[in-house]
Amino acid sequence: MQVVVCAKQIPDPATPYELEPDTHLLVRPTEQILDDTDRYGVEMGLQLAQASEGTVTLVSMGPAGNMQGIRQALAMGADKAVIVDDPSLRGSDALTTARVLAEVIKREGFDLVIAGTESTDGYSGVVPQMVAELLGVPALTYATAVTAGDGSVTIHRQTAAGYDIVEADLPAVVSVTAGVVEPRYPTFKGIMEAKKKPVETLSVSDLGLEPDIRQKVVSVEPAPERQAGEIVEDDGEAYLRIVELLEKVKVI
Amino acid sequence: MADVWVFCQEAGGEPTSLGLELLTKARELGDVTALYLGSGSDAAFATLGDYGVSRVYHFDPGDELASGPVAAAIADLVEEHRPDLLVFGQGYDDRDIAGRLAARLGLSVLSNAVDVAIDGAVTTRHEIFGGSQIATATVEGDGPYVVLVRPKSFPAEPAGGPPPSVTSVELPDVGAAKARVTGSHVEEREGPQLEDAAVVVAGGRGLGNPEAFELVERVAKTLGAATGATRAIVDAGWVPYAKQVGQTGKTVKPDVYIACGISGAMQHLVGMKDSKTIIAINKDPEAPIFSVADLGIVGDVHKVLPKLAEALEARAGG
Numbered sequence: 001m002q003v004v005v006c007a008k009q010i011p012d013p014a015t016p017y018e019l020e021p022d023t024h025l026l027v028r029p030t031e032q033i034l035d036d037t038d039r040y041g042v043e044m045g046l047q048l049a050q051a052s053e054g055t056v057t058l059v060s061m062g063p064a065g066n067m068q069g070i071r072q073a074l075a076m077g078a079d080k081a082v083i084v085d086d087p088s089l090r091g092s093d094a095l096t097t098a099r100v101l102a103e104v105i106k107r108e109g110f111d112l113v114i115a116g117t118e119s120t121d122g123y124s125g126v127v128p129q130m131v132a133e134l135l136g137v138p139a140l141t142y143a144t145a146v147t148a149g150d151g152s153v154t155i156h157r158q159t160a161a162g163y164d165i166v167e168a169d170l171p172a173v174v175s176v177t178a179g180v181v182e183p184r185y186p187t188f189k190g191i192m193e194a195k196k197k198p199v200e201t202l203s204v205s206d207l208g209l210e211p212d213i214r215q216k217v218v219s220v221e222p223a224p225e226r227q228a229g230e231i232v233e234d235d236g237e238a239y240l241r242i243v244e245l246l247e248k249v250k251v252i
Numbered sequence: 253m254a255d256v257w258v259f260c261q262e263a264g265g266e267p268t269s270l271g272l273e274l275l276t277k278a279r280e281l282g283d284v285t286a287l288y289l290g291s292g293s294d295a296a297f298a299t300l301g302d303y304g305v306s307r308v309y310h311f312d313p314g315d316e317l318a319s320g321p322v323a324a325a326i327a328d329l330v331e332e333h334r335p336d337l338l339v340f341g342q343g344y345d346d347r348d349i350a351g352r353l354a355a356r357l358g359l360s361v362l363s364n365a366v367d368v369a370i371d372g373a374v375t376t377r378h379e380i381f382g383g384s385q386i387a388t389a390t391v392e393g394d395g396p397y398v399v400l401v402r403p404k405s406f407p408a409e410p411a412g413g414p415p416p417s418v419t420s421v422e423l424p425d426v427g428a429a430k431a432r433v434t435g436s437h438v439e440e441r442e443g444p445q446l447e448d449a450a451v452v453v454a455g456g457r458g459l460g461n462p463e464a465f466e467l468v469e470r471v472a473k474t475l476g477a478a479t480g481a482t483r484a485i486v487d488a489g490w491v492p493y494a495k496q497v498g499q500t501g502k503t504v505k506p507d508v509y510i511a512c513g514i515s516g517a518m519q520h521l522v523g524m525k526d527s528k529t530i531i532a533i534n535k536d537p538e539a540p541i542f543s544v545a546d547l548g549i550v551g552d553v554h555k556v557l558p559k560l561a562e563a564l565e566a567r568a569g570g
């Protein structure tokens with residue numbers, strides 16, 4: 001099975017995020033990590049590909065930087081990567097992103113596309129569905145379990161109350177939740193091998209696309225602050241303060 | 253007046269609270285049409301009318317996955333009628349349908365909005381960086397515009413309107429984009445529904461082990477509260493996903509939110525920081541949860557919660 005995994009590089013969420021003053025776009029350092037959301041997609045892709053002697057191709061859009069995030073996914077076991085890095089894509093909205101990803105995916109060929117449910121830095125939460133529409137295939141979304149084989153795919157699709165079982169013929173797009181599988185850590189051997197794996201960098205003109213980014217952040221301001229509360233050290237009796245407050249707000 | 257279309261889904265035979273919130277807001281913006289997904293009934297349509305809807309397009313995909321055919325059907329209607337604005341919630345089917353629809357028609361989508369205005373062009377407000385900053389965004393060029401709004405951004409209030417006119421829309425065959433729903437699994441739940449509860453008691457990794465979630469449940473029971481959780485303990489398998497509060501879980505706005513052993517990560521805060529009163533118990537005085545807490549107890553959940561439960565049980569008993 002030919003599996004394509006959408007994998008995004010993002011600034012490390014453990015560092016404070018910054019916006020460029022004029023454009024309000026996120027500052028993207030040279031060193032970016034693999035979005036944690038997509039580690040689950042990479043692992044899921046590897047498991048499904050390995051079960052069917054298939055391949056895993058990573059598709060990514062954004063400033064390539066030193067490609068640390070992509071190398072991380074290759075070190076986990078993905079076979080190769082295609083990254084679209086073009087200054088004209090700065091500030092892409094979900095639709096532009098989906099158009100670029102879908103174009104690369106078409107060129108690579110696929111049985112199954114895997115994405116995360118929402119990226120950590122952008123969290124628009126609609127890119128996988130858009131990619132599916134552009135490819136003319138179903139989007140099996142919010143998967144907490146995935147099985148594939150014999151030309152079809154079945155998932156547990158998370159709902160507000162539990163989950164639905166959803167199935168479709170391949171090719172298809174699946175978006176996976178965190179926790180769908182336990183991502184592996186790259187081994188030393190994997191890290192060494194990743195250095196030799198093919199990584200193709202493309203521009204939008206290579207893809208014959210013309211980005212049309214219509215969305216814009218016009219201003220950013222601090223949110224109204226919540227009034228500072230009271231902090232008390234527990235001396236064994238602090239629970240009484242909770243009881244008092246619950247009385248005061250008439251919950252008890 | 254702007255022509256505003258609002259996606260609204262059915263649960264338990266009635267429109268969801270998310271749909272009703274969006275309808276309430278949409279009334280301020282213009283003339284409201286509902287895109288209603290579900291079995292549909294006179295009672296459900298009457299509720300839509302009560303929330304100010306004048307016209308309903310009704311979609312019932314049966315056991316087909318809704319997103320493909322419903323997005324295709326809405327796209328045809330949008331081409332024909334050119335509404336100014338389409339509003340969806342930041343929900344599951346909402347995201348699927350809005351995403352496919354927008355890709356089909358080449359429309360830009362504004363996600364995760366907490367407010368929306370339309371004055372020729374559309375402007376939206378978004379909470380970023382865990383709600384510490386507010387971004388205002390817009391889409392250049394002509395509509396229709398597509399906006400996804402976070403749950404609990406607006407109160408749901410009926411306006412008292414007559415039953416709307418209802419058109420049942422036939423769903424097209426989407427061929428290779430088809431998927432089937434072959435089963436449905438509902439997780440057991442005790443107590444009130446998380447999204448609607450007046451009091452929520454939530455637990456995080458600071459509880460230390462899955463058994464300790466019982467402390468949270470015990471306190472919740474005495475208060476008639478719902479229980480909630482962080483993603484950390486949902487991913488760890490301590491509690492079902494249905495209890496997750498935050499960015500990728502539920503948004504809650506109860507009168508009281510009690511956070512037990514929760515650090516207060518950005519993605520958790522966006523789901524609960526608008527609660528009226530927030531109480532936090534955490535042994536780390538530097539925990540970010542304290543920045544939104546009205547009352548912060550620096551202490552051990554294993555010491556504070558049993559005493560709290562006892563005191564509350566004693567009151568309830570006596």
Ligand SMILES: Cc1cc2nc3c(=O)[nH]c(=O)nc-3n(C[C@H](O)[C@H](O)[C@H](O)COP(=O)(O)OP(=O)(O)OC[C@H]3O[C@@H](n4cnc5c(N)ncnc54)[C@H](O)[C@@H]3O)c2cc1C
Nearest residue numbers: 456457458482483484498499500501513515520535536553
């Ligand atoms: C894309 C994305 C989406 C996300 N969506 C969500 C979401 O919807 N909801 C969500 O919750 N998270 C979400 N997260 C995860 C989030 O970033 C945090 O990792 C998570 O909220 C942390 O959970 P926690 O507070 O339980 O654990 P931790 O951050 O590990 O915090 C545990 C806390 O317990 C305290 N503690 C330890 N022992 C004790 C004790 N004995 N008594 C009292 N306190 C104690 C510690 O001081 C610490 O502050 C998301 C992350 C990403 C990347």
Ligand SMILES: Nc1ncnc2c1ncn2[C@@H]1O[C@H](COP(=O)(O)O)[C@@H](O)[C@H]1O
Nearest residue numbers: 006061115116118119123124125126127
């Ligand atoms: N720039 C990108 N490059 C690769 N994959 C992406 C990109 N943006 C979004 N995705 C995929 O789409 C998922 C959802 O992202 P989003 O819709 O931005 O919340 C992510 O988890 C990725 O799998």
